[in-house]
Amino acid sequence: MTTMNGAQLADDLNPGVRAVLEERYGHLLPGMADTVIDMAYERFYARPGLDLKSRYIATIAALSAMGAQTAPQLRINIQAGLKVGLNEMEIAEVIWQMALYGGLPAAINALNTLRSINDE
Structure with missing residues (x-):
């Protein structure tokens, strides 16, 4: 699983997380879901090491x-x-x-x- 990109990893571990974030917070903070996926999964969980x-x-x-x-x-x-x-x-x-x-x-x-x- 560590060879996946952040979006794939997020969907594998927390199916639908992007949609949930968008539904809950997208009207207040457009782009928040993408930021969370990019930061948490791409830049942290998918890192080597x-x-x-x-x-x-x-x-x-x-x-x-x-x-x-x-x-x-x-x-x-x-x-x-x-x-x-x-x-x-x-x-x-x-x-x-x-x-x-x-x-x-x-x-x-x-x-x-x-x-x-x-x-x-």
């Missing part, structure tokens, strides 16, 4: 430490992490490691996000 599993471990860790305000982004990135080969236990351990840096409430909220994905 780290595999996608490692990139999603880092992303999940950061979003977990930031706390509950990132729950929607955490959900999307946990789902993508599962798609690139992370398993539930690995994700739970990444989240738990962030309890040391973001606090127990942030980790518990992140674990609840993980559980809600598994419950679906």
